Amino acid sequence: MNTIFALATAHGKAGVAIIRISGADAFSGVSKLVGSLQYEKSMALRAVRTPEGDLLDQALVLTFVAGASFTGEDVVELQLHGSPAITQAVLRQLSLLEGFVAAEAGEFTRRALENGCLDLTQVEGLSDLIEAETEAQRIQAIRVFDGALGAKADVWRQRLIRAVSLVEATIDFADEDVPTDVMPEVKELLEAVRKELSLEAAGVEIAERVRDGFEVAIVGAPNVGKSTLLNAIAGRDAAITSEYAGTTRDIIEVKIDLGGLPVTFLDTAGLHDADSAVEQIGIRRALDRAAQADLRVVLSIDGKLPEIELLEGDEALVAHSDQGADPNKEISGLSGFGVSELLARVANKLGHRASGAGLAIKERHRVALIDGLNSLTAVTDMIEVGDYLEEILSENIRDGIKSLDALVGRMDVEDVLAEIFLSFCIGK
Numbered sequence: 001m002n003t004i005f006a007l008a009t010a011h012g013k014a015g016v017a018i019i020r021i022s023g024a025d026a027f028s029g030v031s032k033l034v035g036s037l038q039y040e041k042s043m044a045l046r047a048v049r050t051p052e053g054d055l056l057d058q059a060l061v062l063t064f065v066a067g068a069s070f071t072g073e074d075v076v077e078l079q080l081h082g083s084p085a086i087t088q089a090v091l092r093q094l095s096l097l098e099g100f101v102a103a104e105a106g107e108f109t110r111r112a113l114e115n116g117c118l119d120l121t122q123v124e125g126l127s128d129l130i131e132a133e134t135e136a137q138r139i140q141a142i143r144v145f146d147g148a149l150g151a152k153a154d155v156w157r158q159r160l161i162r163a164v165s166l167v168e169a170t171i172d173f174a175d176e177d178v179p180t181d182v183m184p185e186v187k188e189l190l191e192a193v194r195k196e197l198s199l200e201a202a203g204v205e206i207a208e209r210v211r212d213g214f215e216v217a218i219v220g221a222p223n224v225g226k227s228t229l230l231n232a233i234a235g236r237d238a239a240i241t242s243e244y245a246g247t248t249r250d251i252i253e254v255k256i257d258l259g260g261l262p263v264t265f266l267d268t269a270g271l272h273d274a275d276s277a278v279e280q281i282g283i284r285r286a287l288d289r290a291a292q293a294d295l296r297v298v299l300s301i302d303g304k305l306p307e308i309e310l311l312e313g314d315e316a317l318v319a320h321s322d323q324g325a326d327p328n329k330e331i332s333g334l335s336g337f338g339v340s341e342l343l344a345r346v347a348n349k350l351g352h353r354a355s356g357a358g359l360a361i362k363e364r365h366r367v368a369l370i371d372g373l374n375s376l377t378a379v380t381d382m383i384e385v386g387d388y389l390e391e392i393l394s395e396n397i398r399d400g401i402k403s404l405d406a407l408v409g410r411m412d413v414e415d416v417l418a419e420i421f422l423s424f425c426i427g428k
Contacts, residue, residue: 001111003029004103005094007087014082019090021100022108026074027063029097033090034061037076041065048078050093057086071108072115113409119150120409124362128211135260136354140210140361149359150408152200156193157404160376163189164397171390187383190376190397197373203358204366209294210357213255213262214350217290219308220299225319229299229333230254230267233343251289259347261354266293294353295346299331313349315342365407372403 003023009016021030031037033056034046042063048056060079069075080086094100109126112118118126125144132138143149166182218226234254252267268286290296290308298308299319310316317331317338328345331338360369379396382388 002101003097003099004107004111005091005100006103006108007091008077008108009082012084017080017082017087019078019080019087019094020103020108021076021078021094022069022071022073022103022111023099024074025097025099026076029094029100030061030076030078032097033093034059034078037061037063039065041068048080048090056089056093057081070117071111072117073111119147121149121153121359121365121407122147123409125149128361134257134262136210137262139260140207140357144359144361149200149365152196152359153404153408156196156372157401159189159193160397160401160404164394164401167390167394167397171394183383186393187380190380190383193400194373194376194380197369197376200358200360201366201369201373203356204360204363204369206353207357207359207361208363210261210354211361213264214295214353215264215266215289215293216295216297216346217266217268217286217293218297218299219268219286219290220319221301224299224301225331225333226267226299227252229297229319229331229339230265232333232336232339233265251285258343259351261347261350263346263350266290295349297342297346315345317342368403368407372400372407375400375403 001023003021003025005019005021008018008020027037027039032051033048040063042061044061046059046061048059050056057080062077062079064070064075064077066072066074078090080090091102095102109118109123113120113123122145125141125146129138129141129145132141163186166186170182218229220226230252233256251269253264254267255262255264257263266289268290269283287308296308296311296314298310298314298316300316301318301320318329319331320334327338327341331342333339360366375396379393379400382393382396
């Protein structure tokens with residue numbers, strides 16, 4: 001393959017800019033700009049010059065040999081002064097080297113996958129880690145990037161290989177006496193894997209919420225204080241407040257970091273019998289979005305709640321109250337009474353839900369887990385009934401193994417690779 005290069009840090013002025021080079025010609029090519037490089041892991045301060053001898057910059061040059069680098073290939077990193085002019089000049093010189101090409105989005109990470117340095121779940125974890133904005137997102141992404149899901153998949157795979165080998169032993173030695181009945185052990189192995197696959201699949205939805213963010217809808221009648229409460233939560237005037245009903249007609253969103261979780265609070269249109277067609281649209285949108293939210297804060301003035309279904313975990317509060325003695329039941333966005341207590345309760349409830357997240361974080365993961373679960377369930381059902389052919393059992397177990405292989409990228413993943421790597425930036 002060609003040797004690739006790219007700016008691995010953000011564009012623009014900075015203290016340091018890092019250019020990454022990976023491929024078979026990395027050492028020999030970069031040597032033409034910085035002088036001879038020994039084929040070993042090293043770090044040295046070098047002058048970066050054009051072939052004509054013109055000085056471009058002084059750079060810290062880091063070298064990593066194949067098998068001991070992020071991509072698994074020979075890698076050289078140039079840590080330059082972070083001037084756009086310097087980085088462009090060095091990138092231009094690299095582009096003139098024979099066999100050197102500018103890297104495409106995610107190409108460094110893709111080479112790490114192809115060279116066995118990362119599995120596919122680690123690649124996806126790295127993508128989420130780069131995008132993480134809150135502590136919960138960082139923790140979740142780093143667990144996957146660290147290979148925890150791949151390690152689990154390896155354990156499941158080994159159990160299934162043991163199970164299929166037992167079944168196939170009865171096929172290979174059908175004309176001989178098999179000393180013991182292997183099916184109890186096969187069933188025990190399959191049941192253990194099925195239980196863990198089921199738990200991981202169930203946690204995907206919560207993991208997706210941690211990654212993409214929870215939603216909390218503020219609902220109530222007009223002029224009940226929804227927009228004022230949203231502004232108090234945001235710490236700024238995110239929504240227009242007015243004494244006139246119907247000011248909020250579309251949904252206003254404020255995203256905050258709440259206890260390490262990404263949470264979006266939604267200010268919705270006031271719920272009432274509206275004559276205006278525009279208001280009616282806003283109310284329908286409010287009801288739909290509130291129904292989809294993870295939690296609802298329902299405000300009332302006299303304790304009479306709007307016609308909306310309260311679900312477990314929802315907060316029903318009396319608004320416009322800053323004289324009450326119970327901040328768990330009353331709130332005022334204007335004075336701030338009860339706001340911090342509300343945020344603490346919401347953080348606690350969503351944090352409890354987030355604790356149910358597994359290592360599988362993508363819909364693709366859930367599909368692979370369910371496919372594997374279905375294959376193994378078919379086997380256990382046949383064993384339970386006692387009506388089966390060993391060849392069919394073996395094939396279904398192998399289908400389960402294939403699903404796990406697809407999960408970590410050992411096979412059948414070409415259709416998802418392009419989509420995954422497009423989310424990466426150049427130089428990663």
